[in-house]
Amino acid sequence: MTAMGRTSRIGSVLFFCTMLVAGLTAPSAAATGNAGAGQTSAPQVMWGSCERFLGDGAHEIPTAQCTQVPVPISAADPAGPQAQLAVIKIPATGQRIGALFINPGGPGASAVDAAAGMGYALAGSPIAEHFDIVAFDPRGVGYSTPAVRCRTDAEFDAWRRNPMVDYSPAGVAAIEKINSAYAKECADKMGAAFLAGVGTDSAAKDMDTVRQVLGDEQISYLGFSYGTELGTAYVEKFPDRVRAMVLDGAIDPALDTSASIIQQMTGFQVVFNDYAADCAKSAGCPLGTDPAHWVDRYHQLVDPLSAKPGPTSDPRGLGYQDALTGTFNALYTPQYWKFLTSGLLGLQRRTDASDLLMLADEYDGRNPSGHYSNGQDAFNAVRCVDSPTPTDPAVWADLDRRTRELAPFQAYGQFTGFAPRDLCAFWSVPPTSAPHPAAPAPPGSVVVVSTTHDPATPYEAGVNLARELNAPLVTYDGTQHTVVFNGDDCVDSAIMTYFVDKTVPLNLHC
Numbered sequence: 001m002t003a004m005g006r007t008s009r010i011g012s013v014l015f016f017c018t019m020l021v022a023g024l025t026a027p028s029a030a031a032t033g034n035a036g037a038g039q040t041s042a043p044q045v046m047w048g049s050c051e052r053f054l055g056d057g058a059h060e061i062p063t064a065q066c067t068q069v070p071v072p073i074s075a076a077d078p079a080g081p082q083a084q085l086a087v088i089k090i091p092a093t094g095q096r097i098g099a100l101f102i103n104p105g106g107p108g109a110s111a112v113d114a115a116a117g118m119g120y121a122l123a124g125s126p127i128a129e130h131f132d133i134v135a136f137d138p139r140g141v142g143y144s145t146p147a148v149r150c151r152t153d154a155e156f157d158a159w160r161r162n163p164m165v166d167y168s169p170a171g172v173a174a175i176e177k178i179n180s181a182y183a184k185e186c187a188d189k190m191g192a193a194f195l196a197g198v199g200t201d202s203a204a205k206d207m208d209t210v211r212q213v214l215g216d217e218q219i220s221y222l223g224f225s226y227g228t229e230l231g232t233a234y235v236e237k238f239p240d241r242v243r244a245m246v247l248d249g250a251i252d253p254a255l256d257t258s259a260s261i262i263q264q265m266t267g268f269q270v271v272f273n274d275y276a277a278d279c280a281k282s283a284g285c286p287l288g289t290d291p292a293h294w295v296d297r298y299h300q301l302v303d304p305l306s307a308k309p310g311p312t313s314d315p316r317g318l319g320y321q322d323a324l325t326g327t328f329n330a331l332y333t334p335q336y337w338k339f340l341t342s343g344l345l346g347l348q349r350r351t352d353a354s355d356l357l358m359l360a361d362e363y364d365g366r367n368p369s370g371h372y373s374n375g376q377d378a379f380n381a382v383r384c385v386d387s388p389t390p391t392d393p394a395v396w397a398d399l400d401r402r403t404r405e406l407a408p409f410q411a412y413g414q415f416t417g418f419a420p421r422d423l424c425a426f427w428s429v430p431p432t433s434a435p436h437p438a439a440p441a442p443p444g445s446v447v448v449v450s451t452t453h454d455p456a457t458p459y460e461a462g463v464n465l466a467r468e469l470n471a472p473l474v475t476y477d478g479t480q481h482t483v484v485f486n487g488d489d490c491v492d493s494a495i496m497t498y499f500v501d502k503t504v505p506l507n508l509h510c
Contacts, residue, residue: 041212042209042212042213042215043069043070043071043209043213045067045068045069045087045213046067047065047066047067047089048065048066048067049065049066050064050065050066050088050116052066052143053066053086053088053112053143054066054112054113054116057116058116060116060120061090061116061119061120063090063091063093064088064089064090064116064119065088065089065090065091066086066087066088066089066112067087067089067213068084068085068086068087068144068145069084069085069087069136069206069209069210069213070082070083070084070085071083071084071085071139071206071209073193073194073197074193074196074197075197075202083139083140083144083145083146083194083197084144084145085136085137085138085139085144085206085209085210086112086136086137086142086143086144086145087112087134087135087136087137087210087213088112088115088116088133088134088135088136089132089133089134089214090115090116090119090128090132090133090134091132092128092129092130092131092132093128093129094129094130095129095130096130096131096132097130097131097220097500098131098132098216098218098219098220098243099131099132099134099211099214099216099219099220100127100131100132100133100134100219100220100221100222100499101134101135101136101207101210101219101220101221101222102114102115102118102133102134102135102221102222102223102227103135103221103222103223103224103226103227103230103231104224104225104227105223105224105225105226105227105249105482106141106225106226106227106375106378106379106382107138107141107200107226107378107379107382107383107386108141108374108375108376108377108378108379108382109141109142109226109375110137110141110142110143110375111135111136111137111138111141111142111227112135112136112137112142112143113142114135115133115134115135118133118485119133121485122485125496126496126499126500127485127496127499127500130499130500131220131499132214134210134214134219136206136207136210138198138202138203138206138230138382139194139197139198139202139203139206140190140194140198140374140378140381140382141374141375141378141382142374142378146190146194147374147378148186148190148195148198148374148377148378148381149189149190149374149377150182150185150186150189150190150377150380150381151182151185151377153366153370153371153372156364156366156372156376157316157370159178159182160319160321160322160325160360160364161309161316161319161321162178162321163305163306163307163319163320163321164178164321164420165306165320165412165413167400167413167416167418167419167420168416168418169418171418172393172418172419172420175420176420176421176426179420179421179422179423179425179426180423180426182380182423183384183423183424183426183427183428184426184428186377186380186381186427187427187428187429190381192428192429195381195384195385195427195428195429196385196429196430196432198378198381198382198385199382199385199386199431199432199433200229200230200233200382200386200433201233201386201432201433202432203230203233204230204233204234204236204237204238205237207219207230207234208234208237208238208241211241217241218240218241218242218243219241219242219243220242220243220244220245220499221234221242221244221245221246222245222246222248222484222499223245223246223247223248224248224249224482224484225248225249225251225456225457225481225482226251227247227248228247228248228249228250228251228448228457228465229251229253229386231245231247231446232247232251232253232438232465232469233253233433235441235445235446235469236438236439239441239442239445240442242441242442242445242446243445243502244444244445244447244498244499244502245441245445245446245447246446246447246448246449246484246495246498246499247446247447247448247449247462247465247471248448248449248450248482248483248484249449249450249451249454249456249457249462249481249482250448250449250450250457250461250462250464250465250466251457251461251465252460252461252464252465252468253435253436253437253438253465253468254435254436254437254438254464254468255435255461256387256388256435257387257388257389257390257422257424258390258395258399261399261403262399262402262403262406263458263460263461264455264456264457264458265403265406265407265410266406266407266458267453267454267455267456267457267458268328268331268407268409268410268455268456269406269407269408269409269410270453270455270458271331271453271454271455271479272294272295272298272327272331272407272409273291273294274453274479275330275331275334275337275340276291276294276298277291278334278337279337279341280294282341284345285341286301286341286344286345286347286348287344294409295408295409298327298344298409299409299412301344301347301348302320302323302324302327302347303320303412303413305318305319305320305323305347306320306412310323310346310347310350310353310356311346311350311351311352311353312346312352312353312354312357313352313354314354314357316357317357318343318347318353318354318356318357318360320412321360322356322357322360323343323347323353323356323360324410325359325360325363325364326339326340326343326355326356326357326358326359326360326363327340327356327359327409327410328363328410329359329360329362329363330359331455332455332456332480332481333480333481334479334480336359339355339356339358339359340355340356340359342355342356343355343356343357343359344356364376380423380424383424384423384424384427384429384431385427385429385430385431385432385433386431386432386433387431387433387434387435388431388434389421389422389424389425389427389431390421390425391421391425393418393419393421396419396420396421396422397417397418397419399419400415400419401415437468438465438468438469439468439469440468440469440470441469441470441471443470444502444504445471446469446471447471447472447473447474447495447498447504447505448462448465448466448469448471448472448473448474449462449473449474449476449482449483449484449491449495450462450463450466450473450474450475450476451475451476451477451478451479451480451481451482451483452475452476452477452478452479453478453479453480454480454481454482455481456481457481457482459475462475472504472505472506472507472508473507474491474494474495474505474508474509474510475508475509475510476488476490476491476510477509477510488510490508490510491510494508494510
């Protein structure tokens with residue numbers, strides 16, 4: 001997810017999220033037919049050390065092997081310029097069942113990093129014993145090359161300093177100028193041909209290419225958040241290639257951009273209320289103890305940052321964008337609530353709000369030296385081609401009105417009747433996918449997991465996806481984003497058994 005800094009943060013937060021491991025139009029018949037029909041031969045690759053991707057971290061998983069898989073940038077020119085997909089494989093330690101592909105979300109998060117973390121965290125488990133843990137970074141993401149990078153570190157820092165809270169006609173025009181310039185910069189730096197292939201449709205096909213490289217007839221798959229969108233696309237295109245698939249933190253592919261924003265912002269307000277209720281149990285909670293005033297108290301602390309940054313140990317200070325970004329980051333997991341409270345207390349006492357800046361930096365991919373990962377740029381590149389974006393200003397004004405009502409904690413000032421269009425409205429490459437209900441999956445091939453108070457991918461989305469796929473739903477009662485292999489015995493044992501034995505959990509409520 002990226003922090004676009006809009007007064008009502010519509011179109012900005014969608015699905016950029018990663019898993020925590022152990023604490024750490026419907027397709028045509030041809031598209032969903034026999035995946036082996038007419039498929040090309042697998043690229044020849046050389047497996048070697050993972051130090052090229054993971055650096056010193058490769059020593060923590062000494063059996064891991066890594067490679068790069070070439071894929072054509074343009075499907076119309078298979079012999080033309082190639083992108084290189086970074087791939088990691090952690091071989092099974094015992095009797096091998098097959099490959100378990102991992103995608104942690106985003107889009108824009110490195111699946112290679114996620115698989116390395118999972119391999120380390122699940123060492124000695126039945127998953128590590130029976131499965132090669134496999135992941136690839138999609139085009140433009142992580143260690144794959146070329147990586148999508150649209151702005152310099154200095155440009156990203158400058159962008160974060162702009163509060164972008166003026167929703168007068170002139171203010172909206174100024175914000176749209178920034179969004180349009182960003183879209184043009186991405187196109188100029190990456191090229192339209194490359195950006196056209198950076199999307200979930202291509203990623204699903206690329207995943208099947210990696211399957212061919214491995215030499216397996218079928219794969220198992222575990223996708224978190226945006227990874228559920230990739231998994232859904234894969235099982236639609238290659239249903240006979242799926243042995244067992246778990247989709248945790250589901251995205252409903254039937255929703256258009258506007259409906260997705262409404263659903264997600266509603267989910268974040270629910271979890272903001274959960275956070276505030278938990279905070280109110282402690283003396284000195286910066287939001288107070290009266291639920292009727294939690295949102296107002298939050299705005300009293302954060303809104304002044306639009307005019308003057310708050311105090312931090314970092315000379316940048318805490319700007320308005322960063323305060324909201326840090327808040328959104330904290331709402332993903334209760335493990336971060338203490339940092340949100342600390343940052344808000346720093347604003348209240350006018351002392352030190354560094355913890356909110358820390359949360360914003362983590363979310364935006366900024367390391368202590370000031371260098372950014374390309375996660376946010378990759379996120380934008382993927383989402384802008386994954387679904388049509390409304391270009392009518394009236395649509396965005398109405399979305400602003402509705403999100404103010406449904407998620408008031410994230411809205412600045414009063415409704416003006418104007419709102420900026422998202423940067424994807426200015427994207428130079430047309431979308432390569434469109435919203436549609438997922439096609440039913442083969443019986444027993446997919447399990448959906450959904451958390452009752454998930455902010456980024458609300459529970460309702462999991463219910464809908466399970467119905468569309470005709471798949472069983474595992475419900476987890478909790479307040480967090482995704483849950484599989486994150487320490488809940490009920491969920492973890494059911495999913496472990498499903499992957500190993502293909503025992504499908506039915507009507508499970510944890």
